[in-house]
Amino acid sequence: MEKIIDLRSDTVTKPCAKMRELMAQAEVGDDVYGEDPTINQLEKLAAEKMGKEAALFCASGTMSNLIAVLTHTSRGDEIILEKSSHINLNEVGGAAMIAGVMPNTIIGANGKVSVRQLKEAIRPENIHYPKATLLCLENTSNFGGGTVYTVEETKELAAVAREKGLKLHIDGARIFNAAVYLKVSVGELVLEADSVSFCLSKGLGAPVGSVLVGTKDFIDKARKYRKMLGGGLRQAGIIARAGIYALENLVDRLEEDHENARKLALGLKSLKGIYIPLDTVQTNIVMVDIERSDLNAFELAKTLKNLGILVSIINERRLRFVTHRDVTSQDIDVVIEVMEKLLA
Numbered sequence: 001m002e003k004i005i006d007l008r009s010d011t012v013t014k015p016c017a018k019m020r021e022l023m024a025q026a027e028v029g030d031d032v033y034g035e036d037p038t039i040n041q042l043e044k045l046a047a048e049k050m051g052k053e054a055a056l057f058c059a060s061g062t063m064s065n066l067i068a069v070l071t072h073t074s075r076g077d078e079i080i081l082e083k084s085s086h087i088n089l090n091e092v093g094g095a096a097m098i099a100g101v102m103p104n105t106i107i108g109a110n111g112k113v114s115v116r117q118l119k120e121a122i123r124p125e126n127i128h129y130p131k132a133t134l135l136c137l138e139n140t141s142n143f144g145g146g147t148v149y150t151v152e153e154t155k156e157l158a159a160v161a162r163e164k165g166l167k168l169h170i171d172g173a174r175i176f177n178a179a180v181y182l183k184v185s186v187g188e189l190v191l192e193a194d195s196v197s198f199c200l201s202k203g204l205g206a207p208v209g210s211v212l213v214g215t216k217d218f219i220d221k222a223r224k225y226r227k228m229l230g231g232g233l234r235q236a237g238i239i240a241r242a243g244i245y246a247l248e249n250l251v252d253r254l255e256e257d258h259e260n261a262r263k264l265a266l267g268l269k270s271l272k273g274i275y276i277p278l279d280t281v282q283t284n285i286v287m288v289d290i291e292r293s294d295l296n297a298f299e300l301a302k303t304l305k306n307l308g309i310l311v312s313i314i315n316e317r318r319l320r321f322v323t324h325r326d327v328t329s330q331d332i333d334v335v336i337e338v339m340e341k342l343l344a
């Protein structure tokens with residue numbers, strides 16, 4: 001059978017042979033007792049990379065975001081976040097259901113909120129209002145099309161939040177993509193954040209896991225919430241080992257994913273009947289808007305699937321193509337060629 005080109009998400013990457021070998025050899029212990037040396041090593045490495053005091057290995061990005069919300073807020077608080085953000089749209093309402101917080105959403109530009117919008121969203125003290133205690137920013141913005149907040153933008157937003165007494169959590173599922181795009185260290189990019197969650201299981205190519213970082217006090221509290229949610233793992237060093245390998249070896253290669261996304265976007269942009277929002281193609285995500293009335297995203301995704309190309313359906317008129325470690329430049333040539341034929 002021909003190779004399936006899977007552009008649904010960067011979560012589909014499979015652990016490479018080297019990762020599996022290291023995982024098999026990983027030293028382990030019981031992490032609920034704090035005795036898994038490989039988990040401890042990953043948490044130390046993650047904290048160092050992000051420039052924070054401490055880190056916590058979590059089962060998923062959804063779990064680490066929820067733990068961050070739980071740890072920063074009290075029930076009934078308001079959290080401010082962009083409307084299309086993953087925490088708002090794709091985490092099964094956990095922030096509302098489990099943390100009991102009220103979302104105050106901003107409709108940003110390509111997933112990004114501006115200083116002006118944030119200032120407008122933070123309301124003055126009034127007997128009718130809940131207390132806003134947390135701002136969540138997503139970098140890169142997934143549904144914004146992989147768009148990046150710069151160091152400067154993050155700083156300005158953080159300053160507004162801090163002045164109004166809000167903490168800042170960065171959902172940095174793809175924060176390394178952002179740092180590679182900006183050519184800055186990830187530590188510099190998250191300097192102003194009180195906490196950051198990032199995924200090992202996306203572009204970094206590890207099979208499982210996310211890491212939450214913050215101050216030592218924050219992580220101590222977060223660790224207890226992780227246990228409450230059932231996320232206290234035992235010999236988790238086996239999966240942490242893949243994460244260490246990814247952090248040490250696979251960050252710089254994200255640049256290749258960005259080049260492939262750029263190549264794909266440029267290859268598709270002149271095809272009739274679709275529109276590529278090129279200004280959002282900064283990292284590894286390409287959104288494809290279908291403008292032809294005789295075609296919709298469901299049909300096009302199905303046709304592509306029959307031809308061995310998998311993509312995500314965002315809505316009836318929009319598809320998402322995500323590049324990653326298991327997609328090559330040659331695969332992108334194939335995708336462009338197939339799309340050319342389909343839309344000719």
Ligand SMILES: *Cc1c(COP(=O)(O)O)cnc(C)c1O
Nearest residue numbers: 060061062063086138142171173
């Ligand atoms: C993928 C993702 C997450 C978390 O995903 P999990 O599948 O739970 O690991 C969080 N935020 C964003 C922006 C994401 O893209």
